[in-house]
Amino acid sequence: MTRDLIGVGAFALVVLGLVFASSSGVWLNFLMMVLYATLLAQAWNILGGFGGQFSFGHALFFGIGAYVQGIVQVQFGLNAWLALVLAIGVAAAGGAALGAITFRYGLKGSYFALVTLAFAEVFRILAVSVGFTGGGVGLMLPLKESAANLQFGSRHGFIVLMLGLVCAAFAVTAWLRHSRFGAQLQAVRDNEDAARAVGVDPYRTKLGAVVLSAAFMGAGGAFYLQVFQYIDPGIAFGPAVSVEALVGAIVGGMGTLWGPLAGALVLHLMAEGTRNLFGQLPGVNLVIYGALLVLIVMFMPRGLAGWVKRRG
Amino acid sequence: MAEPVLQLDGVSIAFGGLKAVQDVSLTLPAGTLGALIGPNGAGKTTCFALMSGFLKPDRGRVHFAGRDITGRAPHLNARDGLARTFQIVQPFAAQTVRENIAVGAHLHIAGRAAALAEAERVAERVGLATQLDKPAADLTVAGRKRLELARALATKPKLLLLDEVLAGLNPQEIAEMIPVVRGIAQSGITVLMIEHVMQAVMNLAEHVWVLAQGQLIAEGTPATVTSDPKVVEAYLGHGARAAA
Numbered sequence: 241m242t243r244d245l246i247g248v249g250a251f252a253l254v255v256l257g258l259v260f261a262s263s264s265g266v267w268l269n270f271l272m273m274v275l276y277a278t279l280l281a282q283a284w285n286i287l288g289g290f291g292g293q294f295s296f297g298h299a300l301f302f303g304i305g306a307y308v309q310g311i312v313q314v315q316f317g318l319n320a321w322l323a324l325v326l327a328i329g330v331a332a333a334g335g336a337a338l339g340a341i342t343f344r345y346g347l348k349g350s351y352f353a354l355v356t357l358a359f360a361e362v363f364r365i366l367a368v369s370v371g372f373t374g375g376g377v378g379l380m381l382p383l384k385e386s387a388a389n390l391q392f393g394s395r396h397g398f399i400v401l402m403l404g405l406v407c408a409a410f411a412v413t414a415w416l417r418h419s420r421f422g423a424q425l426q427a428v429r430d431n432e433d434a435a436r437a438v439g440v441d442p443y444r445t446k447l448g449a450v451v452l453s454a455a456f457m458g459a460g461g462a463f464y465l466q467v468f469q470y471i472d473p474g475i476a477f478g479p480a481v482s483v484e485a486l487v488g489a490i491v492g493g494m495g496t497l498w499g500p501l502a503g504a505l506v507l508h509l510m511a512e513g514t515r516n517l518f519g520q521l522p523g524v525n526l527v528i529y530g531a532l533l534v535l536i537v538m539f540m541p542r543g544l545a546g547w548v549k550r551r552g
Numbered sequence: 553m554a555e556p557v558l559q560l561d562g563v564s565i566a567f568g569g570l571k572a573v574q575d576v577s578l579t580l581p582a583g584t585l586g587a588l589i590g591p592n593g594a595g596k597t598t599c600f601a602l603m604s605g606f607l608k609p610d611r612g613r614v615h616f617a618g619r620d621i622t623g624r625a626p627h628l629n630a631r632d633g634l635a636r637t638f639q640i641v642q643p644f645a646a647q648t649v650r651e652n653i654a655v656g657a658h659l660h661i662a663g664r665a666a667a668l669a670e671a672e673r674v675a676e677r678v679g680l681a682t683q684l685d686k687p688a689a690d691l692t693v694a695g696r697k698r699l700e701l702a703r704a705l706a707t708k709p710k711l712l713l714l715d716e717v718l719a720g721l722n723p724q725e726i727a728e729m730i731p732v733v734r735g736i737a738q739s740g741i742t743v744l745m746i747e748h749v750m751q752a753v754m755n756l757a758e759h760v761w762v763l764a765q766g767q768l769i770a771e772g773t774p775a776t777v778t779s780d781p782k783v784v785e786a787y788l789g790h791g792a793r794a795a796a
Contacts, residue, residue, distance in 0.1 A: 430644035439630035439659035
């Protein structure tokens with residue numbers, strides 16, 4: 241545990257060094273988006289990698305976080321920092337609700353994946369249909385640039401905030417690797433019956449994992465809104481975010497501490513690289529990106545982290 | 553007779569038209585090393601599932617340590633001291649032997665370091681001490697059987713249900729395992745084992761129940777049970793007596 245936390249601390253220092261070493265917009269944006277993707281991937285990894293529950297609809301929690309963050313500011317004039325706390329809390333509660341309905345009835349594997357996908361879609365349609373979300377037009381966050389409003393003048397502030405969230409997610413993941421709860425969660429993942437036989441309650445264990453996972457996903461959504469100051473149902477609850485979260489974790493290495501970071505970094509490098517090389521031919525970059533993804537999953541079935549571990 | 557640890561009263565379960573267990577009643581006194589034997593498909597493992605809470609009986613009651621636990625969830629029974637192993641071994645394959653056993657130890661130990669230390673002690677007891685850092689998936693069959701046993705033992709059970717811990721082992725491995733099981737019973741844990749290896753049953757068990765086609769057909773000491781004509785018939789079929 242201590243070693244893991246020292247690693248997280250070192251990682252934070254390196255990122256801070258990288259942030260303040262340059263003021264290039266492209267570079268800062270790249271750093272921010274990699275950290276953001278790391279948060280989503282780590283959030284998914286807590287439930288999918290450590291708990292073995294593969295969600296295909298993690299956008300559900302992302303969208304809840306983003307919309308709560310926006311609605312309480314726009315409609316009720318709440319401070320953005322308080323809104324962030326609330327957004328994380330409501331997303332976690334959403335996780336608890338989803339977990340309660342799915343895990344109580346023992347939904348597993350592809351059934352769980354389908355139900356999460358369905359819930360995200362239902363929320364997407366709801367967000368289009370009701371008034372207080374701004375409907376299909378989306379929700380705009382008025383520009384009020386100040387740190388007190390969680391709208392930083394430069395990328396630096398956002399990166400430091402996101403770094404804090406990512407470090408919190410890493411700390412929770414490190415705790416999963418070295419705690420009773422984490423041991424029980426991995427036991428449920430590897431063999432639910434055997435876990436039950438030694439006194440593990442699979443329902444409560446998975447419920448705990450989905451709450452933690454949803455909380456970080458909600459933080460990601462709230463962060464997205466603060467940075468881009470706009471959210472609509474497609475962005476918030478659409479499959480793109482769900483896929484980004486799960487691909488980052490799977491490519492990086494499920495059930496590992498550093499896998500989601502490796503996944504997020506490699507995916508962003510690949511996306512940027514293919515866009516720069518083939519950007520003038522529309523679509524080609526995506527084809528290459530997809531092909532690379534297939535190759536990674538084929539030749540590194542346990543992700544980058546698993547591949548490094550086997551070589552090392 | 554000592555206080556019964558486990559008591560079944562007229563327990564039955566059917567899967568569709570198959571009456572897997574019919575009207576089974578048995579009493580296991582504390583401190584006994586008992587065995588449940590019977591031909592393949594007799595319903596022995598189903599019996600274990602009914603005792604430990606993995607299955608809920610259609611009829612009948614299960615009492616454990618003086619308490620009605622019929623249909624109670626297995627993890628709650630485990631917390632009260634009812635542990636079981638699986639005939640088809642169920643390791644947490646991605647984890648090391650030490651981590652596997654620690655999951656059992658965590659039932660009563662919250663701290664990670666303490667649970668890992670306890671895992672080491674339990675591993676020593678079942679002869680896994682040299683393989684603590686191996687991934688569970690790399691163990692031999694004999695090793696996995698020991699791991700099943702160790703994980704259940706780490707929960708500090710009052711009653712241990714052992715489902716064929718000797719199956720698939722070679723004679724030498726069986727000879728090594730018998731004293732381990734006896735040591736567990738001598739440490740004060742009540743043991744009920746399902747076993748096909750008759751050498752072990754004769755060697756270890758104080759009391760034997762024989763199950764055939766879902767029904768108890770005999771019980772008693774190993775010697776009386778094995779000479780019971782009904783038991784011979786259940787194993788070898790009609791006419792076996794005449795031929796013998």
